[in-house]
Amino acid sequence: MARTIKKTEKIISDAVVNRLPRYFRFLSELRRAGVERTSSTELSVLMGATASQIRQDLNCFGGFGQQGYGYSVPYLYENIASILGVDRDYRAIIVGTGNLGRALASSPVFEKRGVHVTALFDVDEKLIDTTFCGFRIKNMAELEAYCEKERPDIAVLTVPRGAAKDTAERLVAAGVKGIWNFTNIELTPDKAMVQNVHLGDTLMTLCYNVRKNEEQKKGTDAEDGSEEV
């Protein structure tokens, strides 16, 4: 997406948006360490980017820096938190309470980002009505009635891949605005935002880098004998 800046409107690129959570993470660390001020140079070391890119990124959000002073950590933190919607109190439901659903339900990942899990759903009779992390696991048959009443913003989709599409359609029809999708099926519904998480992709990138690193250490060409790819 190209970045265009109008007088009363800034549209920022997906690339910058995707970097924002990292800024938020590093600023959280600085804040936790009691650091009051930072600079584009310091942030560039933390982020592994150039100071100029940092300044450019932060300028997209109204240029919170001051020359000779740098950036106020709490101010920058609050602003990026607000841009990311961390102060919004989103409500989320977890759909699919297998190992991954339960791991997410019991992790601090939601609360730290202003997202509150309000219910867990499953189709498995053995799990329905059992309690996990203080939640009574609900029957998927109750989904529509629940959504109509409680209006969750986000659904965390951790159902088996075969059930991914149908479940996503039900969630969108029930008014869910965003799907955090762990099913490894790429979902692209019209009426809701989706963040597809493909854990396996990062594992494969790691495997690739391990292999490259070993080859470089050995100082040899790749297996095909002619090309290092």
Place this chain on the structure above:
Amino acid sequence: MARTIKKTEKIISDAVVNRLPRYFRFLSELRRAGVERTSSTELSVLMGATASQIRQDLNCFGGFGQQGYGYSVPYLYENIASILGVDRDYRAIIVGTGNLGRALASSPVFEKRGVHVTALFDVDEKLIDTTFCGFRIKNMAELEAYCEKERPDIAVLTVPRGAAKDTAERLVAAGVKGIWNFTNIELTPDKAMVQNVHLGDTLMTLCYNVRKNEEQKKGTDAEDGSEEV
């Protein structure tokens, strides 16, 4: 990383490397559906990229396409699998067997990518020597001896964040070549490759997109009344 092409060596950019697992995923789907041939146009629809970018990406790996025929799905699949090291039989250990460690241990994410989990480790006396997914959970005190004997390639790090750095150092000293890091602490050891997974980042990006989408639907400016960021 800039892309430079020498006669006997191709160095490809991180951006292309990061896209490879996605190619692999889509090619797996085509292969599963029995599709024999594909084109840069078809791949571009699946990948959400231009056909020209697809051709450019695939050319980095030796240009497997043929004019008028396109790409052979099995051939492209095998080649990308090989480049990614899926045919390497990497051995992995999972360090930290809390909810996330157990969710990963019981997921198909490893086997599908040629990675074999060989052991699980924890420090918790209540978990040590219990069995999960056919593994007897080992005591972290046994880590070094185990690594010396079994030479695992990859460690999946799912310990609490406070233990992240020390554990990573022990793993690298014990000869582990890659760390798949779920601790939310950015690790950058010298002697091993790391893939830092920050699940929360994608949740925040989703929250941001949900908010943007709502604002666009309302057709109003952002909360500050003047700028949409």
